Amino acid sequence: xxxINSLVYGFGVAFExxxxxxxxxxxxxxxxxxxxxxxxxxxxxxxxxxLTFTLEPATAIIMLAGIYYGSMYGGTITSVLxxxxxxxxxxxxxxxxxxxxxxxxxxxxxxxxxxxxxIGGTVSIFGLVFLAPVLANLAVAFxxxxxxxxxxxxxxxxxxxxxxxFLKAVSMAALGLLLAxxxxxxxxxxxxxxxxxxxxxxxxxxxxxxxxxxxxxxxFHNLEQTETAQAIKTKIKHIWPNRRDFSDASxxxxxxxxxxxxxxxxxxxGGVISSLASYGFEKRLSKKPEEFGHGAIAxxxxxxxANNASSTSAFIPLLxxxxxxxxxxALLFGALLLHGVTPGPRLITEHPDLFWGVIASMFVGNxxxxxxxxxxxxxxxxxxxxxPVVLVTLSxxxxxxxxxxxxxxxxxxxxxxxxxxxxxxxxxTGFDPGPLVLAxxxxxxxxxxxxxxxxxxxxDMTTFVADPIALGIYGIMALAAALSVARTxxxxxxxxxxxxxxxxxx
Numbered sequence: 001x002x003x004i005n006s007l008v009y010g011f012g013v014a015f016e017x018x019x020x021x022x023x024x025x026x027x028x029x030x031x032x033x034x035x036x037x038x039x040x041x042x043x044x045x046x047x048x049x050x051l052t053f054t055l056e057p058a059t060a061i062i063m064l065a066g067i068y069y070g071s072m073y074g075g076t077i078t079s080v081l082x083x084x085x086x087x088x089x090x091x092x093x094x095x096x097x098x099x100x101x102x103x104x105x106x107x108x109x110x111x112x113x114x115x116x117x118x119i120g121g122t123v124s125i126f127g128l129v130f131l132a133p134v135l136a137n138l139a140v141a142f143x144x145x146x147x148x149x150x151x152x153x154x155x156x157x158x159x160x161x162x163x164x165x166f167l168k169a170v171s172m173a174a175l176g177l178l179l180a181x182x183x184x185x186x187x188x189x190x191x192x193x194x195x196x197x198x199x200x201x202x203x204x205x206x207x208x209x210x211x212x213x214x215x216x217x218x219x220f221h222n223l224e225q226t227e228t229a230q231a232i233k234t235k236i237k238h239i240w241p242n243r244r245d246f247s248d249a250s251x252x253x254x255x256x257x258x259x260x261x262x263x264x265x266x267x268x269x270g271g272v273i274s275s276l277a278s279y280g281f282e283k284r285l286s287k288k289p290e291e292f293g294h295g296a297i298a299x300x301x302x303x304x305x306a307n308n309a310s311s312t313s314a315f316i317p318l319l320x321x322x323x324x325x326x327x328x329x330a331l332l333f334g335a336l337l338l339h340g341v342t343p344g345p346r347l348i349t350e351h352p353d354l355f356w357g358v359i360a361s362m363f364v365g366n367x368x369x370x371x372x373x374x375x376x377x378x379x380x381x382x383x384x385x386x387x388p389v390v391l392v393t394l395s396x397x398x399x400x401x402x403x404x405x406x407x408x409x410x411x412x413x414x415x416x417x418x419x420x421x422x423x424x425x426x427x428x429t430g431f432d433p434g435p436l437v438l439a440x441x442x443x444x445x446x447x448x449x450x451x452x453x454x455x456x457x458x459x460d461m462t463t464f465v466a467d468p469i470a471l472g473i474y475g476i477m478a479l480a481a482a483l484s485v486a487r488t489x490x491x492x493x494x495x496x497x498x499x500x501x502x503x504x505x506x
Contacts, residue, residue, distance in 0.1 A: 003129050010356025013058060014364050019357065022059050026066020027365045031372060033067065034074020041071040042434075045331045046214040047399060049207045049338070057339035058354040062361040064335060068328050069121060069311045069362070073369050076113045076304055080106055092275040096292060096299030103295055111239040112246075112297055113304040114373040116253045120309035121366040123257040124264065128316055128359055131265075135320045136345045144453035145464050149473035151446040154323040155439050156477050166484075169435045172426075176436040179204055180443025187451065199411040206334045208403050209440060212416040213433040214327070215399045217423020245297055252282050252302035260309025264325075265316050274310035275303035312362060319343055319355060322445070327434035330441050337441075 013019060033044045045064050052060035080097035093113065100109040142150065155173050182193045183203030194200040241249070256278045263274040282302040283292045292299045317323040322344035324330040336343050341351055348355050403416045426433055450464075457463035465471060 003133055006133075006352065006356050007129050007360060009352065010358075010360030011363075013353050013357030014062070014360035018056075019059055019062055019361060020364065022055070022063040023066050023361050023365045024368055026063040027070035027073075027368050027372065030067040030070020030072075031074035031369065034071035035077050040218075041068045042327050042331065043214045043218040044071070045328060045335075046207075046210040049210065049331070049335055050401075050403065052335060053338070057336065057341050057351070058357045060335060060339060061332060061354065061358050064332055065315070065358055065362065066365045068332070069308060069365065070369060072308050072311050073114065073117055073373050076117075077110065077373075080109045080113070080300070092279045092303040093300055095279065096294070096296045099293070099295035100297065100300065105295070107239045108241040108245050108297065109300050110373070112241045112249050112301045114370055115241070116249065116256065116301045116305035117308035118366050118370040119253050120257040120260055120305035120307075121312050121362065124261045124309040124312035125359060125362050125366070127261050128313060128362075132316055132320050132355075132359075133348060135316065136348050138345075142345065142469060143467060144449045144456065145467040146469040146473065147449040148446060148453060148464060149467075149470035149477075150321060150323060151442045151449065153473050153477050154317075154325070154442060155435070156480070165430065168431050172431055172433065173435040173439040176439025177443045177446075179209070179436075180440050181447070186444075186448060199409065204415060204440075205412055206338065206441070208412045208415040209419050210331055210334060210437060211399050211403055212419025213423035213426075213437065214331075216396075216416060216420025217427060217433070219396055219399070220420060220424035221427040241297075249297050249301035251285075252278075252298040253305045255281065255285075256302040256305030257309050260306030261313045263306070264310030264313030274306040278302040278306035308366075315358070319347055319358070320345060322347075324438060324441065327432075327437055330434070330438045333441050334437075 014023070029044065030041060033041060044067055048064070048067070052064065055063070076093055076097070079093040080101050097109045097113070100106060178193075180203075182200055184190065184201050185192055191201060259278050259281065260274040263277060279292075279299060279302060282298050283289050286292065286296070286298060288296075314325050314329055317325050318329045318333060320343075322333070322342065324333040333343055341347070341354060399416060399420075400413065403412050404410070423433055425431075453463050454460075465474070
């Protein structure tokens with residue numbers, strides 16, 4: 001009952017005229033960014049961080065969160081119509097969504113994706129409402145050693161459960177931790193890695209690092225791309241699915257909602273993992289698995305539902321534990337810190353307007369997205385007509401003006417340029433900047449917690465494994481490592497069997 005009363009209070013915050021406006025701006029920008037291949041929510045949020053400084057913390061996070069889950073909707077449109085995912089999590093939708101479009105059923109594919117995303121997001125929000133306060137009450141008992149274990153767990157999962165190379169992810173996390181130590185040491189004020197540069201005494205600016213890696217790095221990468229997408233010129237009809245479509249997709253939507261919610265809670269889980277898991281799950285359960293890849297509506301409904309559900313439930317570890325589970329949420333974590341708000345178990349009691357306001361705004365935002373995506377699909381597709389040079393120019397202008405406006409220091413321009421080049425090189429060489437940013441954000445919290453634990457124990461290193469909560473977290477880490485190894489072994493065995501079968505046929 002207390003959660004319901006708190007949610008009602010949150011709706012009072014969300015329905016303030018300013019917040020309603022910024023919810024709409026967020027989901028509209030998110031949908032547009034999802035449609036435009038190559039940008040994505042990470043680069044967009046990084047570019048817009050400086051513009052949120054004049055907003056109230058709750059309003060700023062409401063808008064940035066709207067961009068995040070709004071982009072999940074937008075990425076579906078080009079996945080279905082052009083076989084060109086605007087967002088990484090929408091890759092799975094191309095398998096059956098594009099085949100439905102080739103059969104003249106693009107409308108129902110987009111309609112069921114929008115409906116499934118709305119249901120998945122709504123189910124996930126209800127889960128967040130009832131589960132978050134329980135986890136917050138448990139997390140209040142966390143001491144410094146437990147927080148050390150929690151920070152290590154977050155960085156471990158984001159590196160081990162990702163889709164890229166584990167060694168590359170670990171190296172990026174290590175680099176992020178190293179960069180987080182730049183500046184004055186917390187206790188004594190001793191300069192670290194400043195190389196005699198006064199501007200580095202306060203450390204590297206998070207906004208400059210994020211805008212460089214994701215904003216400028218993405219711009220440099222997109223300048224190399226020569227392929228352009230052509231907008232659909234035929235009118236999309238019959239967006240609303242028929243009764244048979246609903247019947248075929250209802251089970252997938254229900255299962256995708258639960259699966260996406262559970263995966264989103266896991267640090268390191270996300271849209272890509274949840275959509276892939278949902279697609280494989282639906283294909284196994286289907287009575288006609290041969291239809292998957294040839295236009296099965298369940299192959300669109302399940303992954304899209306799971307995708308949006310996971311992007312919503314991912315706010316649980318962010319807001320309740322102070323543990324961002326992907327690069328986008330690491331940026332939101334940084335945005336909260338810039339506004340003087342520290343995510344964690346005390347957020348609910350210290351900033352109830354922000355916590356419950358953001359949750360309630362997700363109800364409003366998902367409803368807005370449903371209304372926007374059903375009738376306005378044709379308009380959003382026309383965004384693909386915008387010339388890339390126009391987008392690059394505008395993005396570059398936002399980066400330069402935004403980073404300079406933070407402290408009016410030209411040094412930040414060099415920082416954003418350096419990290420822009422680094423982000424571009426990482427894109428070219430297959431390194432994911434996500435673990436770097438996550439470690440950069442969590443590094444100071446990890447250092448402070450470790451220092452507090454050692455001071456309380458008189459320098460006894462065994463304190464890090466003496467706490468039962470910390471031991472439980474390390475147990476979760478060991479389980480995740482075992483599952484990751486088992487998955488790798490299984491994939492190699494399957495690949496070996498496939499090679500042997502192919503050799504026998506030859």
